Every structure is written in structure tokens, then in C-alpha cells.
Amino acid sequence: MTGKPARLVVDDDKCQGHNRCRLLAPDLVDIDDLGFAHAKGDGTVPSELLEKARLAVRNCPEFALRLETDET
Amino acid sequence: MTGRPPVSDWATDFDHTDPRWTENPYAIMAELRGRCPIAHSERYGGLHAPMRYADVREIAYDTDHFSSKRVVIRENPPNVPLPSPPITSDPPHHKPSRMLLLPAFTPQKIDRLIPDARRICNELLDELQGRSEADAAIDYAQHIPVKVIAKMLGIPEAEGDRFREWIHVFIEDTIVDDGTSADRLVATAREMDDFFGRYAEQRRRDPKDDLISFLLAAQHDGAPLTERHFYGALRLLLIAGIDTTWSAIGASLLHLATYHQDRDRLVAEPALMPTAVEEFLRAYAPVTMARRVKEDTEVSGCPMKAGDWVMLSFPAANRDPDVFPDPDTVVIDREDNRHAAFGLGIHRCIGSNLARMEITVALEEWLRRFPRFTLQPGARIAWSKGPVRGPRTVPVNLA
Numbered sequence: 001m002t003g004k005p006a007r008l009v010v011d012d013d014k015c016q017g018h019n020r021c022r023l024l025a026p027d028l029v030d031i032d033d034l035g036f037a038h039a040k041g042d043g044t045v046p047s048e049l050l051e052k053a054r055l056a057v058r059n060c061p062e063f064a065l066r067l068e069t070d071e072t
Numbered sequence: 073m074t075g076r077p078p079v080s081d082w083a084t085d086f087d088h089t090d091p092r093w094t095e096n097p098y099a100i101m102a103e104l105r106g107r108c109p110i111a112h113s114e115r116y117g118g119l120h121a122p123m124r125y126a127d128v129r130e131i132a133y134d135t136d137h138f139s140s141k142r143v144v145i146r147e148n149p150p151n152v153p154l155p156s157p158p159i160t161s162d163p164p165h166h167k168p169s170r171m172l173l174l175p176a177f178t179p180q181k182i183d184r185l186i187p188d189a190r191r192i193c194n195e196l197l198d199e200l201q202g203r204s205e206a207d208a209a210i211d212y213a214q215h216i217p218v219k220v221i222a223k224m225l226g227i228p229e230a231e232g233d234r235f236r237e238w239i240h241v242f243i244e245d246t247i248v249d250d251g252t253s254a255d256r257l258v259a260t261a262r263e264m265d266d267f268f269g270r271y272a273e274q275r276r277r278d279p280k281d282d283l284i285s286f287l288l289a290a291q292h293d294g295a296p297l298t299e300r301h302f303y304g305a306l307r308l309l310l311i312a313g314i315d316t317t318w319s320a321i322g323a324s325l326l327h328l329a330t331y332h333q334d335r336d337r338l339v340a341e342p343a344l345m346p347t348a349v350e351e352f353l354r355a356y357a358p359v360t361m362a363r364r365v366k367e368d369t370e371v372s373g374c375p376m377k378a379g380d381w382v383m384l385s386f387p388a389a390n391r392d393p394d395v396f397p398d399p400d401t402v403v404i405d406r407e408d409n410r411h412a413a414f415g416l417g418i419h420r421c422i423g424s425n426l427a428r429m430e431i432t433v434a435l436e437e438w439l440r441r442f443p444r445f446t447l448q449p450g451a452r453i454a455w456s457k458g459p460v461r462g463p464r465t466v467p468v469n470l471a
Contacts, residue, residue, distance in 0.1 A: 016417065016420040017420060017424075018420060019179050019428075020350070023346050031178060031180065032178075034171065034174040034175060035179065058410070059350075059408065059410055060410065061414070061420075062417070062420075
């Protein structure tokens, strides 16, 4: 049930640089010099940021973000 | 031919320049979604107008069947090509011309413009101080993007009236043919090129920290930009950067002047602003783009012939109840909001970070100054027609 922490994954092929995730979950993404998003570090989402991560996933216009948990 | 016959049936005789669409497209969108979600028309030589998010999305992603070479629906497009890369580019040419512009529009770069945007807004608001009424579109919204983009490009903001006139020719005045529209469009493009040419000459000798210098130094396939590419990109940045953002700011202010609960809530809870801005962008998305069908295809069972126009209405996608519950209600704390106001796929608005920043700053500064502003009773709102929809008048009482 508790398992490993969730991991935020940004699909480079889908991200078009809308930067919605940067506004919703700034602690979880880096924006590169072209404006594309990448998960910070290895993408691990601390439990206190889980809600923000989910929000970023649900608002990405390109469906480029996903949250990987043990179950997936 | 200036007057066009009124639309007889929106499903089969669609025309986005019909005054009823300009006035209030949302009711027409909802009605069409219920009975014919991809409207069509013999006008403009054949036109399809999808109203559902899923169809808009499919077409935006399908660059094999839908070309961006012409992104404004015109009755009589000029024979002279007026490319504005990358918005008018298809793969494989699109990517390199987009890549060269992207570094200038990252959120990191745009954040540096926030102090200038705040100053610009406050200078405009200073002019209104002490007055009891104003026009939030004419006295405020329309000037903000002009001044910001002029600063970015490195051209004088005092020329704002001229910029707006050029844009009016490009996206409103020449979309319906009056026999001179194609010539006027080409003449206006040449006038813009001459204007930019004077600044390009100066920047070649004395480069500055602006987009003209940036484009002069830019490389495309290992070489400087061709003249056609250089001027096309500059025209795009000026045209795309002004009416769009002006419309979004104006529509947001019109909303807040009308719905006082939302106005009061934003004044009391400024942290809600980013969420509210995305909701204004969803509900009042200003921009509709066009595509041309490259080869015969079909979308959701609707056949489309090579050469037909497709109106890619992001505003319609954003009001689709299959994606956005209660889509015609503005919910300023809407949490799930995957809106398409900046387009979808490879042509995502390159200025989206800039637009979002300008809208946010403009609303914050306005509300700081006039937290209790209201729409004037009986006010008539004039909406722009064509690919960019926004209120051109928003008469308000300031206190």
C-alpha cells in the first residue's frame, strides 16, 4: 500500500512547452532553454507534493505528464 | 462585394464572419455540437468548422493531412505567398524555424519583463486616476501588448496606432473579399517590411538586446535567415503579439466588471490569480486558427476535400462539455482545465508565456487600482471579427 514514492514523468515527445506544469508544480519540473519541461531529478514526488503533481498531470494540454506509482 | 448573405443554416452554411457569430458564438457552438459537430459551408471555396475538443485536437495533431501554410481563412487569398515562419510552416520546415525563436520566449526570459509590464500598466492606470469612468479596452487593454512587444522587438511603442492598423488589415479587414483585399494585404505586408527594414539596418551596425538583433544573429541551417524568413518572422511576432493578448485582457476585465463575486474574490484572494487566468483563457480564448486540407481525408466521418479550409476553433474546443463540465460557466477556481487556448501540438503559441504574464500583470494592477469597478449599465460591447475575438469596448465605472 505505501510502497515506493510516485514518480513524475514528462514525455519529451509530447511536451510542447505550454508550461502549465511550471505554474502548478514548480518544485517538480525544470524548464530548459527552449521552454520544454523535464521532471526534476529522478522525478520522485515527495508525498507533500503529490497533490500538485496530480494537478500538473491533469492540466497538461498535451497529455505529456504522467505519474508512475507501484501499481502502474 | 462587401455585404455577405446571412447564414441560412449554421450546420451547412457556416460563416464565421456572420455578425451573429461575432456577437455570441457560444450558443451557436453548443447548438452545433448537439446536431452537427463539424459544421461545413460552400463559402470560402469549402470550409469545415469542428466544434468538439476531440476533433479540434485530432486536426491540430494531423500535420500530414492539414497544412498551416494559410492560417487565416480568406475569401480571396493573395497569390503572393506571405510566409510567417514558423506559424505558416509544415513539417519538416517547421521545427528549425520554431527552434530558433523558442529561446526568446521561455518563461525564464519572459519573467525578466515583469517589471516593465508592471510599469507600463501603472503608467496607463495613472492616466485614469481620479476619473469616474473609462473604457477598459480602449484606455488600458489595447496598449499593454503593444508596448510590451514593441520593447521586445526594439521598435518605438509610440507607433502603436500604426501597428494596430496593420493588424486590422491583416486579420479583420481583408478576410472577406471586396475586390481590393488581396492587394491591400500585400501592400500592408510591404509597408511592414519597409518599417522593420529601417530598424534592421540600424541593428546591423549596432546590435541591441532586442528581437530584431536576435533574428539578425540567428542561424537557420547554418546560415543567417533569408530576407523572406526574417521579415516574415517579424510580421508574425508583431501581428500575433497584440490583438490576441489585448482581447484576452479585455475579455477578462469585461468578465470581472460584470461578475462582481469573481472580482471581489480575486481582490480578496490574489493567490487565485493564476488559476483564474487559465479559466479566462479557456472561456474567452481569443484565437481561432485555420488549416488547409492537403489530401482528401475524413474526421469523425465527415469527408474533407483537398484544398478545403478548416476553421480550428480553440474557443469551441474549450467549451466542449465532454471535456469541461459546465463549460459556459466561468469558474475562477476550476482545478481541471486542460484548455487549448494556445493551440495544441507543434504550433503551440510561441508567445504563450508572454501572453499569460501580460494578462496576469494587467489584471493584478487593474484590480489593485480599481477593485470595485463595474460595467456601465446598458453598455454595448463591440467585438472584433475574424480569427481573433475580443471586446473592443468595455465601458466601465471606476469606483
